[in-house]
Structures are given as structure tokens and as C-alpha cells.
Amino acid sequence: MKKWLIAVIAAIFIVTLALSIIASGGHHEAGVAWWHHVPGFYIIIGFLGCIVLVLLPKWVGKEFLYRDDQYYEKGD
Amino acid sequence: MTTEFFLANRPLWAVLISLVAAIVILANDRRHNIREAATLLAAVGKFAIILSMMPAVLAGQIIETTPLTLAPGIALHLRADACGLVFALLSSFLWIATSVYNIGYMRALKYGHETGYYACFAVALSSAIGIALSANLLTLFIFYEILTLATYPLVFHARTKEAIDGGHKYLVYTLAAGQLLLVAIIWTMIVAPGAGFTAGGFLAGKAPVAVLQVLFVLFVLGFGVKAAVMPLHDWLPTAMVAPTPVSALLHAVAVVKAGAFGFVRVAGFVFGPALIKDIGMGPLLAWLASITIIVASLRALSEDGLKRRLAYSTVGQLSYVVLGTAIASPLAFLGAIFHIVAHAFMKITLFFCAGAIYATTHKENVSEMKGIGRQMPLTMAAFTIGSIAIVGTPFWVGFVSKWNLGFGALQAGQPVFIAILVLSALLTTGYFFPIVYTAYFGSSEKELSYHEAKPSLLYPLLITAAVSFILGISPNFGLNFYDLAIQAVNSVFAASSGLSGGGL
Numbered sequence: 001m002k003k004w005l006i007a008v009i010a011a012i013f014i015v016t017l018a019l020s021i022i023a024s025g026g027h028h029e030a031g032v033a034w035w036h037h038v039p040g041f042y043i044i045i046g047f048l049g050c051i052v053l054v055l056l057p058k059w060v061g062k063e064f065l066y067r068d069d070q071y072y073e074k075g076d
Numbered sequence: 077m078t079t080e081f082f083l084a085n086r087p088l089w090a091v092l093i094s095l096v097a098a099i100v101i102l103a104n105d106r107r108h109n110i111r112e113a114a115t116l117l118a119a120v121g122k123f124a125i126i127l128s129m130m131p132a133v134l135a136g137q138i139i140e141t142t143p144l145t146l147a148p149g150i151a152l153h154l155r156a157d158a159c160g161l162v163f164a165l166l167s168s169f170l171w172i173a174t175s176v177y178n179i180g181y182m183r184a185l186k187y188g189h190e191t192g193y194y195a196c197f198a199v200a201l202s203s204a205i206g207i208a209l210s211a212n213l214l215t216l217f218i219f220y221e222i223l224t225l226a227t228y229p230l231v232f233h234a235r236t237k238e239a240i241d242g243g244h245k246y247l248v249y250t251l252a253a254g255q256l257l258l259v260a261i262i263w264t265m266i267v268a269p270g271a272g273f274t275a276g277g278f279l280a281g282k283a284p285v286a287v288l289q290v291l292f293v294l295f296v297l298g299f300g301v302k303a304a305v306m307p308l309h310d311w312l313p314t315a316m317v318a319p320t321p322v323s324a325l326l327h328a329v330a331v332v333k334a335g336a337f338g339f340v341r342v343a344g345f346v347f348g349p350a351l352i353k354d355i356g357m358g359p360l361l362a363w364l365a366s367i368t369i370i371v372a373s374l375r376a377l378s379e380d381g382l383k384r385r386l387a388y389s390t391v392g393q394l395s396y397v398v399l400g401t402a403i404a405s406p407l408a409f410l411g412a413i414f415h416i417v418a419h420a421f422m423k424i425t426l427f428f429c430a431g432a433i434y435a436t437t438h439k440e441n442v443s444e445m446k447g448i449g450r451q452m453p454l455t456m457a458a459f460t461i462g463s464i465a466i467v468g469t470p471f472w473v474g475f476v477s478k479w480n481l482g483f484g485a486l487q488a489g490q491p492v493f494i495a496i497l498v499l500s501a502l503l504t505t506g507y508f509f510p511i512v513y514t515a516y517f518g519s520s521e522k523e524l525s526y527h528e529a530k531p532s533l534l535y536p537l538l539i540t541a542a543v544s545f546i547l548g549i550s551p552n553f554g555l556n557f558y559d560l561a562i563q564a565v566n567s568v569f570a571a572s573s574g575l576s577g578g579g580l
Contacts, residue, residue, distance in 0.1 A: 046470040049470025050470055
């Protein structure tokens with residue numbers, strides 16, 4: 001991936017996280033699980049989740065699904 | 077004194093304001109602008125009244141009023157607590173968006189009979205808020221039945237044979253369920269006289285286990301029809317014959333969510349999670365919900381009609397709420413309550429898009445929508461957002477509820493339901509993404525020359541799509557849905573078992 005694109009994504013991550021923390025006014029006292037007390041948790045998990053969603057299928061595709069152009073001819 | 081009287085009775089005013097609007101609408105049959113202004117004013121007024129109660133409820137207060145007492149223990153009793161306020165804020169906020177959309181849609185398609193239509197819509201919203209703010213089962217039942225009767229004319233609004241048949245089916249299903257619900261409620265009132273909704277439930281120890289099991293099944297049947305739990309769901313796809321704003325607000329938010337909300341009230345405030353475990357009914361309901369989730373998703377795959385596909389998606393998604401209440405761990409319960417909110421924003425966006433496409437192109441089948449994304453880019457962008465969100469992709473509101481539901485299943489020691497959630501997400505991808513693909517990459521045989529829908533149709537769907545994103549990264553933003561849901565869950569489980577969180 002191009003370096004400038006990674007930098008843009010990282011900048012968006014930091015800005016949205018900061019905005020989320022400012023909007024929530026810090027952390028919430030009430031919660032059912034530990035992540036309810038983590039400011040910006042769904043932004044952090046969102047970015048991580050999207051990275052996994054992009055990289056995991058690429059890896060699965062490359063390792064298990066992709067076949068070279070001559071794959072079926074070779075089997076004959 | 078007057079101010080105090082007004083403030084103390086806000087739950088009642090929140091219910092009454094749209095009933096008054098319904099009368100104004102009926103009195104202005106020929107004056108379209110007054111009729112539509114009354115709709116919009118009532119929508120904004122209702123939302124403002126409900127919003128004004130939010131700070132007090134967040135601070136732990138409960139605002140309640142008893143406008144009518146028929147006999148000791150039998151009263152019309154309204155109460156704004158955290159759980160009810162989630163549903164009330166949601167319905168009233170989305171009524172504003174739908175009112176704008178409604179006016180644009182009905183003017184574009186010229187259905188006729190619009191006075192009755194707007195009046196029924198207003199009554200339906202009154203009853204939805206009545207259900208949200210009910211303090212006991214009897215009050216909930218009265219509004220639940222008014223909701224049925226007010227929405228029946230909306231289903232057959234087109235007056236075609238298909239619409240009238242759809243309306244009849246809707247009425248038979250919902251009224252029959254209402255009778256079972258009435259039996260359950262009377263029986264509950266005999267077992268626990270005068271009891272109102274109590275966090276953590278009030279039925280423990282009041283009757284033998286067998287009686288409680290029968291009562292639970294009656295409640296499941298009573299609320300299961302509106303919550304479209306299979307095999308009680310068949311009215312919902314048929315009711316899609318209604319105008320799209322009806323499908324959007326009533327058959328994605330108010331009516332079906334009244335059923336789902338009923339499950340939350342019964343599980344959290346009548347039986348209580350601990351009693352549901354003790355009488356062994358949780359697993360039965362959880363598997364019924366799981367089967368509904370999977371079968372409805374499979375059924376959606378084969379539907380070409382966009383609204384019918386959305387309807388089967390609704391059937392499946394509603395059972396997420398039922399599943400959460402059945403798993404009955406704190407996180408699952410939180411996921412269930414928040415999914416009422418999440419699904420509402422996602423599904424209303426999708427229905428608004430379906431309506432905007434129909435109003436602009438008169439196309440209602442997925443196979444006819446080849447290339448439409450290039451003609452209506454904003455509408456299809458919103459549809460894509462709705463689809464991504466409803467799958468449960470991180471960053472979007474659907475993820476928040478499913479994340480909590482998944483961990484709720486782990487918390488309850490039932491990880492098998494995570495597999496159900498994952499399978500459902502894959503199936504949801506399977507029935508929504510082909511629509512997106514067809515719209516953007518499909519090529520039509522004919523040259524298309526459509527454009528975006530008019531602003532009154534376009535802006536509401538863009539707003540609800542934007543909210544689906546905002547609540548996905550900051551679920552508490554604006555209306556504090558997340559804090560209210562957490563507060564409701566804490567009250568239920570603190571009363572039930574001293575917040576036995578299970579270590580998460």
C-alpha cells in the first residue's frame with residue numbers, strides 16, 4: 001500500500017478518535033463490560049476490524065484460492 | 077403549579093400530542109398544507125417532549141403519571157424509564173424524518189385518501205410511544221392493540237385486492253396474537269395483582285414453574301407475531317404492499333419493534349433473566365430466534381422484490397433482539413436493546429432508498445435495478461451504507477449491537493450463538509451485496525435517464541444513513557441511546573443477581 005495512503009488513514013484514525021473522546025467528554029462511569037469505559041473503543045475496533053477484513057481475505061485468497069492461469073490445463 | 081403539572085405529566089403529553097394532531101388532520105381534509113403542517117409539528121413536538129425527559133432519566137429519575145385508575149391495581153400508568161425512553165426517543169426521532177419523507181412520497185405518487193392516511197400514522201405513533209412509556213402490562217396491551225387497529229388501514233391503503241388481502245392477513249395475525257397476550261396479561265394480574273414493570277421481574281415465586289412456563293409461552297406467542305418470530309411472521313412480507321413510508325417507519329421501527337420491545341419488557345421487567353433461566357425457557361426461545369434468523373435470511377436470498385427482501389431481512393434482524401433477551405446475560409440484553417436502535421436506523425435507510433427508487437423509476441424488483449447506482453448515486457450510496465451496516469461491519473451501527481450480542485453469548489456460556497451470528501452475517505451479505513453490485517456494475521439493456529429523487533425523499537435517507545455511521549463509531553452520540561440501554565441493563569441485572577457480569 002502506498003505510504004501516503006497509510007498516512008491519510010492514520011490521520012483520519014487519530015482525528016476521529018480525538019473527536020470521539022472530546023464528544024464523549026472523557027469516559028462513561030456506567031457500563032456492562034470493560035470496553036464501555038474505553039473512550040473511542042468502537043473507532044479503535046472499527047479500524048482494526050477493517051484492517052483484518054481487508055488483509056485476511058487477501059491472505060486467504062493468495063494462500064488457498066488463487067490458481068495460476070494454466071491450472072486446469074495442467075490437470076489434463 | 078401549571079409548569080409542575082405540565083412537567084410531571086410529560087409521558088402523557090408525549091402520547092397525546094399526535095392524537096390531537098390526528099384530530100386536526102381529520103378536520104382539515106381539503107387543506108393539505110395545514111394537514112401536513114400538523115403532522116410535522118406533532119412530530120417535532122413529540123420528540124421535544126420526550127427529549128426533555130432524557131436528562132432526568134439519565135440522572136436515574138423516573139417520570140411517571142397515572143391518568144386513569146379503573147380499580148385498585150388496574151390503571152393506565154405511564155412511566156419514562158431508561159428502557160422505555162430508548163424506544164420512545166427512537167420512534168419519535170424517526171417520525172420526524174418519516175414525516176418529511178411521507179409528504180414527498182405521497183405527493184409524488186398521488187395515492188389519494190391521504191387525510192385518513194396521515195391521521196392513522198399519527199395515531200400509530202401515539203400508540204408506539206404509549207407502548208414505550210407503559211408502566212404495566214395492561215397499559216402496554218391497550219396501546220399495543222390501538223397500534224394494530226391504527227396500522228390496519230395503512231396496510232390496505234392502495235385499495236387493491238392484494239392490499240386488502242394483505243390487510244386482512246395482518247389483522248388476523250395481530251388480533252389473534254393480541255387475544256393470547258390478553259390471556260397472558262390477565263393471568264399475570266391474577267398471579268401478581270397490581271404489579272407494574274419491575275427491573276429484574278416480579279413473577280419469581282408467585283406461581284408454580286409449570287404455570288410460569290405456560291405464561292411465558294403465551295407471552296412469546298402474543299409478542300411473537302409483531303416481532304415476526306417464525307412461524308408467526310407471514311403477515312410481514314404480505315404487508316409490504318403498503319406505501320413505502322408505512323413499511324419504513326411502521327414495519328421497520330414502530331410495529332415490529334413494539335413486538336421486540338415487548339420481549340425486552342417481559343424478559344427484563346416481568347419474568348427477569350434469573351427466572352427465565354430457572355424455568356428453563358431461555359434455550360427454547362433462543363433456538364426459536366436462531367432458526368428464524370437463519371431461515372429468514374435464506375428466504376431473503378430468493379426474493380426478487382426489493383421490499384419483500386427487506387421484509388425477510390427484518391424478520392431475521394428482529395430475532396436478534398429476541399435472541400438477546402433469551403440468552404439473558406447482561407451483554408446480550410444490552411445488544412438486544414441497542415439492536416432495536418441499530419436496526420431501526422439501518423432498515424429505515426434501506427426502505428427509504430427502496431421508496432425513493434420506486435417513486436423515481438417505478439422499479440421494485442432487484443433484477444430491474446441494473447445500473448441504477450450510476451443514475452441515483454446518493455440513494456445507492458445510502459443503500460450501500462445500510463447494507464454494510466446491517467451485515468455488522470465494524471464502523472457501522474449494526475456492529476455495536478452484534479458485538480455485544482456475541483460477547484453476551486460467551487458471557488452466558490453459549491458460544492454456539494456466535495456461530496449463528498456469523499452465519500447470519502454471511503447470509504445477509506449474500507442477499508444485500510448482489511443488489512449493490514447490480515446497481516453499480518449491472519448494465520441495463522435500455523439507456524437509463526433517471527436522476528436522484530426530490531429533496532424531501534433524498535435528505536431523510538441521507539440523514540438516517542449518516543446516523544448509521546455516527547452511532548457505529550460513537551453509539552452514545554446525541555440521544556444517549558447507549559447510556560440509556562446500559563442503564564436499563566444495569567437496573568435489570570442489579571435487581572436480578574447483583575450484576576453477575578461473568579467477568580467481561
